[in-house]
Amino acid sequence: MKSDSVNIIGAGQCGTLTAIMLARHGFELNVYERFTDPRIRDAEAGRSINLALAARGLNALQQVGIDALIQPMLVPMRGRMLHQADGTTSFLRYGQQEHEQIYSVTRLGLNQVLLGVADDTPNLHLHFQQNAIAYDAPDRTVHIRNELDGSMYQIAAEPLLAADGAGSIIRRSFDGTGTFGGIESLLAHAYKELSIPAGPSGEYQLASDALHIWPRGGFMLIALPNPGGDFTLTLFLSTAGNNSFGQLVDEAAVMRFFEEHFSDVAALIPRLCDEVLHHPLGILSTVRCRHWHDHGNVLLIGDAAHAIVPFHGQGMNLAFEDCVRLSEIVDDLGGDWPNVFARFEAEQLANANAIADMALDNYIEMRDTVRDPKFALRKTLSFELERRLPQHFIPRYSMVMFHAEIPYLLAQQRGEIQNALLEEFTRDANSLAEVDLPGAADAALSRLSALKP
Numbered sequence: 001m002k003s004d005s006v007n008i009i010g011a012g013q014c015g016t017l018t019a020i021m022l023a024r025h026g027f028e029l030n031v032y033e034r035f036t037d038p039r040i041r042d043a044e045a046g047r048s049i050n051l052a053l054a055a056r057g058l059n060a061l062q063q064v065g066i067d068a069l070i071q072p073m074l075v076p077m078r079g080r081m082l083h084q085a086d087g088t089t090s091f092l093r094y095g096q097q098e099h100e101q102i103y104s105v106t107r108l109g110l111n112q113v114l115l116g117v118a119d120d121t122p123n124l125h126l127h128f129q130q131n132a133i134a135y136d137a138p139d140r141t142v143h144i145r146n147e148l149d150g151s152m153y154q155i156a157a158e159p160l161l162a163a164d165g166a167g168s169i170i171r172r173s174f175d176g177t178g179t180f181g182g183i184e185s186l187l188a189h190a191y192k193e194l195s196i197p198a199g200p201s202g203e204y205q206l207a208s209d210a211l212h213i214w215p216r217g218g219f220m221l222i223a224l225p226n227p228g229g230d231f232t233l234t235l236f237l238s239t240a241g242n243n244s245f246g247q248l249v250d251e252a253a254v255m256r257f258f259e260e261h262f263s264d265v266a267a268l269i270p271r272l273c274d275e276v277l278h279h280p281l282g283i284l285s286t287v288r289c290r291h292w293h294d295h296g297n298v299l300l301i302g303d304a305a306h307a308i309v310p311f312h313g314q315g316m317n318l319a320f321e322d323c324v325r326l327s328e329i330v331d332d333l334g335g336d337w338p339n340v341f342a343r344f345e346a347e348q349l350a351n352a353n354a355i356a357d358m359a360l361d362n363y364i365e366m367r368d369t370v371r372d373p374k375f376a377l378r379k380t381l382s383f384e385l386e387r388r389l390p391q392h393f394i395p396r397y398s399m400v401m402f403h404a405e406i407p408y409l410l411a412q413q414r415g416e417i418q419n420a421l422l423e424e425f426t427r428d429a430n431s432l433a434e435v436d437l438p439g440a441a442d443a444a445l446s447r448l449s450a451l452k453p
Contacts, residue, residue: 014302014319015163034131052313060320081210135173166307181290198229220367296337306352
């Protein structure tokens with residue numbers, strides 16, 4: 001049955017952007033969010049990792065014409081600034097073209113802009129402090145508690161889009177059935193958010209055009225710049241064992257840990273002990289589902305369908321790509337929701353699994369592999385091959401971050417071939433001058449088909 005109305009659970013970035021896009025197709029949208037409107041009261045401090053906006057996310061914002069509204073809050077990052085344990089630093093570009101950069105943006109700021117656009121959309125209605133607590137599959141109804149007065153009511157899946165995050169109540173309501181077959185895998189690591197304020201004159205205390213990384217093998221610290229001159233830092237550690245959050249139990253332990261591993265940055269974090277000891281501990285999980293839809297009734301979208309760890313900066317970008325792809329399919333099929341949902345799953349599920357794998361790979365790269373001298377050489381060789389063979393060789397990182405037209409699955413498949421090639425031709429070399437460049441180029445041509453323009 002076709003429907004002119006759509007209900008969405010979750011008013012985060014994905015739910016709100018999806019609502020805007022579907023409303024512009026002429027549907028009546030109602031969005032239900034369990035939290036308070038973030039434009040009225042800020043999100044809890046210490047709980048949100050800064051977001052990295054890349055090509056796929058920018059493409060989505062451009063499609064709805066709101067990229068200009070986001071622009072003032074973006075801080076461009078051209079590459080990684082690596083801070084080694086001995087205090088030395090090195091800068092590695094993300095890409096070699098001037099436009100190949102990613103952008104730091106706060107989750108709160110982005111949410112506020114999207115919600116403002118949603119409020120200005122006549123056929124889109126936002127309902128805050130409305131908590132979806134369960135889904136009744138036989139009756140196709142969501143049970144919602146009004147957190148303002150405690151009353152209960154129901155809404156219909158006509159259809160229902162579940163954009164309620166990694167811990168999706170809608171997805172979990174199907175546990176024990178074969179509908180979604182969702183599996184949540186927790187990483188044995190967690191994170192805490194810290195902060196470096198702006199300097200006395202509002203200046204940045206670290207280079208502002210980089211994502212800063214302190215790689216320490218099994219753990220790391222990262223820092224992303226904000227428009228006000230401050231940095232949001234995220235400390236990633238094991239939850240237990242040596243060098244873990246389990247050991248950071250008091251101020252003395254925190255200071256010992258930072259003096260040993262991050263002495264160059266500790267002095268820039270004035271509330272270091274307070275933030276480490278009292279900011280909430282964030283979990284890191286991957287959600288994979290066998291299916292994302294229940295006929296034409298329910299569709300999982302964004303993190304509810306495919307939460308990924310943040311180490312490739314693609315969680316939001318993948319979710320925004322979902323919004324674009326769903327909108328394109330609706331443009332083709334209209335409100336034929338069973339077929340819309342089926343096609344969406346068929347086209348996106350394998351891509352989501354691919355970037356989930358690559359995000360886990362990138363954690364190892366960020367905390368460990370970047371310390372290998374051969375890492376920089378392989379990066380240099382990959383840029384050289386891209387310059388020589390732009391239709392055949394694009395570094396995997398660039399395919400993921402800067403080429404919205406290349407599906408994640410294809411980036412993963414080509415990336416595996418390219419990585420093997422880079423390792424092969426740098427195995428006995430210590431500089432680009434020692435690499436057999438003609439041989440590497442010939443190997444790339446023979447192993448990689450040309451990408452379509």
